[in-house]
Every structure is written in C-alpha cells, then in structure tokens.
Amino acid sequence: MSDSHLSYLAVAYGLSALALAIECVVLLRTRRQSIEQVRRERDLDLDDHESIADLRNEAAKP
Amino acid sequence: MNPFRFAAPPVFYPLAGRLLPWFTAAAVVLTVAGLYVGFGMAPTDFQQGEVYRIIFIHVPSAWMAMFIYLVMAGYAVLTLVWRSKLSAMMCRALAPTGAIMAAIALFTGAIWGKPTWGAWWVWDARLTSTLILLFLYLGYMALVAAIDDTTRADRAGALLLLVGVVNVPIIYFSVRWWNTLHQGASVSLTASPKMASTMLTGMLLMSLAAWMYSIAAALHRVRSIILHRERHTRWVRQLFA
Numbered sequence: 001m002s003d004s005h006l007s008y009l010a011v012a013y014g015l016s017a018l019a020l021a022i023e024c025v026v027l028l029r030t031r032r033q034s035i036e037q038v039r040r041e042r043d044l045d046l047d048d049h050e051s052i053a054d055l056r057n058e059a060a061k062p
Numbered sequence: 063m064n065p066f067r068f069a070a071p072p073v074f075y076p077l078a079g080r081l082l083p084w085f086t087a088a089a090v091v092l093t094v095a096g097l098y099v100g101f102g103m104a105p106t107d108f109q110q111g112e113v114y115r116i117i118f119i120h121v122p123s124a125w126m127a128m129f130i131y132l133v134m135a136g137y138a139v140l141t142l143v144w145r146s147k148l149s150a151m152m153c154r155a156l157a158p159t160g161a162i163m164a165a166i167a168l169f170t171g172a173i174w175g176k177p178t179w180g181a182w183w184v185w186d187a188r189l190t191s192t193l194i195l196l197f198l199y200l201g202y203m204a205l206v207a208a209i210d211d212t213t214r215a216d217r218a219g220a221l222l223l224l225v226g227v228v229n230v231p232i233i234y235f236s237v238r239w240w241n242t243l244h245q246g247a248s249v250s251l252t253a254s255p256k257m258a259s260t261m262l263t264g265m266l267l268m269s270l271a272a273w274m275y276s277i278a279a280a281l282h283r284v285r286s287i288i289l290h291r292e293r294h295t296r297w298v299r300q301l302f303a
Contacts, residue, residue: 005112005177012116012173016123016166020275023162027282034289035302042299 069148071288072297078281085278092271100264107261116174118264122272124167127195128230130160130276134202135227138220148284150216151291153223154206155284159276161199168192179243187236188244191229198226212291 067073100118107114134156140149171189172182183189202219209215232239237246257265292298 008113008173008177009115012170013119015169015173016119019162019166023158023279026158027279027286031282031286031289034286034293038289038293038298039302041293042302 069146071148071151071292072295074148075285075288075301078285082278082281082285085274085281089271089274089278092267092274096264096267096271099260099267104260104264105258110178113174113177116170117261118268120167120170120174121265122269123163123170124192125269126272126276127160127164127167127192127199128233130156130163131195131198131223131227131230134160135223135230138223141216141220142224147291148288150220151284151287152280153202153216153219154287155280156276157199157203158283159279161196161203163272163276164192164196164199168196184243186243187240188233188242191233191236194229195226195233198222198229202226 068077096118100115104115106112134153137149137152137156140146141153168189171192175184176182202222205222206215206219209218236242237244289298
C-alpha cells in the first residue's frame with residue numbers, strides 16, 4: 001500500500017470515525033439531559049404540591 | 063395484536079430501549095466484519111490501487127443518506143395525514159444521522175476524488191445533488207428548531223421533507239440522466255455486480271453496519287425526544303420515580 005494512498009484512507013476513515021463518535025457523545029449527553037430534566041421538573045412539581053398541601057393544612061388549622 | 067399501538071410513545075419507548083442494544087451490537091459486529099473483509103481480504107483494484115477502499119465507507123454512507131431521507135419523508139406523510147406524534151419525533155430523530163451520513167459521503171468522496179480525478183470537488187450532478195441533500199437535512203433541522211410551537215414545527219418540517227424528497231431520485235439517476243464524472247452504479251438489483259465478490263461482500267457488510275448504526279442512533283435519539291416531549295405525563299414520571 002503506497003504511503004499517499006494510506007494517508008488518504010487514514011483521513012477518510014479517521015474523519016468518518018470522528019463524526020460518528022461525536023454523534024454518539026451528543027446522543028449520550030442529550031439522553032442524560034432529558035432524564036435530568038424529567039427528574040428536576042418532577043421534583044419541582046412535588047415541592048409545589050407539598051407547599052400547596054402545607055398551605056392548605058395551615059389554612060385548615062383553627 | 064394491533065401494530066398501531068406501537069405508535070403510542072408509552073409503548074414505543076420501552077420497546078426502543080429493548081431493541082437498542084441489539085442494533086448497537088449488530089452495528090459493531092458488522093463494522094468489524096466489513097472492515098476485515100474490506101481491508102484484509104478484498105484485492106487491490108487494478109486501476110485505482112488501494113485508495114478505492116474508501117468505498118467501504120463512502121458507498122454505505124451515501125446509500126444511508128438517501129434512504130434515511132426517504133424514511134423521513136414516509137414519516138412526514140404520517141405526520142401530516144394522521145398527525146402521529148411518534149412519526150414527527152422519528153423525523154427529528156433521523157435527521158442528524160442522515161446529515162452525518164450525507165456529510166461522510168461528501169468528504170470521503172472528495173478524499174477519493176483528489177487522487178483519482180485530480181480534484182477534491184467538481185460541480186458534477188451526483189455531487190451537487192448530494193450536497194443539496196445535506197442542505198435539506200440541515201434546513202429541516204434549522205426549521206424545526208426555529209419554530210417554538212412543536213406541532214407547527216413538525217408540520218412545517220414535514221412539508222419541507224416532502225418537497226425535498228424529489229431530490230432523492232435525482233441523486234440516484236443523476237449518473238444516467240447526465241454525463242457525469244462520477245461513475246455509474248457498480249451494484250444494481252437488475253445487473254450482476256461490476257466488482258470482485260470480496261469487494262462486494264465488504265461493501266454490503268459495511269452497508270448493513272450503517273443500517274444498524276442508523277437505526278440504533280435513531281432509537282436512542284427518539285427516546286430522548288419522547289422523554290422531553292412527554293416529561294409532564296404520568297408514565298414518564300413513573301419511569302424515574
């Protein structure tokens with residue numbers, strides 16, 4: 001295999017692997033962010049519900 | 063069993079999660095096998111020398127770029143006609159992978175073109191129409207990201223996909239319709255292949271690997287999209303309870 005051809009092949013496959021690796025990293029990061037967002041918003045809602053429940057309990061007190 | 067029930071995000075989400083490892087594993091195994099056949103077994107081309115081995119990444123990525131666009135156009139029809147939520151999500155999930163495949167096809171083609179044609183790029187019908195395909199992917203992603211209302215964004219994106227689908231047959235038939243520098247099809251359903259069987263085997267293995275990778279990437283991405291869009295629903299909250 002001549003050196004020049006080898007370098008063309010290395011660049012082609014190297015760049016392709018890099019592009020796919022970047023996509024994989026972005027995929028994993030997006031998934032993690034989605035899960036974090038679900039958890040964060042659920043916790044916020046739970047806090048809200050607890051606050052409302054506290055207020056109701058306070059209001060119900062004689 | 064009603065197959066349409068899989069169009070419901072609460073049903074599709076766990077199914078995609080179960081399928082994902084299989085497609086990922088298949089992509090890895092097929093890539094290793096394809097590279098082994100392509101680099102270890104396929105003979106040197108008598109005209110192009112070793113640089114022809116770029117086809118093992120160039121051709122599968124070009125096929126996938128066209129095929130993914132067709133699949134997206136199919137989902138676009140489902141989005142517009144049946145207003146299926148999952149179809150719109152699948153369009154969004156497939157677009158980045160399709161764009162990457164088109165980009166890989168273009169730059170590997172350029173790297174092959176330099177030693178073979180003596181030029182990185184020529185405004186040939188096949189190359190130009192593939193570049194338009196990349197712009198269609200990028201345009202679709204920009205369009206759906208620019209509209210805040212998700213439903214409107216999905217419908218506008220679906221329309222763009224349907225308008226752009228005319229480009230796919232142009233890419234495919236460009237080498238027949240016009241006198242192009244790009245070579246004609248080496249593999250066809252109606253004619254025997256014009257290459258050594260090991261070359262063809264390596265290319266088909268890599269094509270299958272690209273299929274498996276694209277499906278795995280789309281399943282992974284659509285799970286994130288489902289989580290994002292359905293995050294206020296009870297079933298998503300129960301997943302992470």
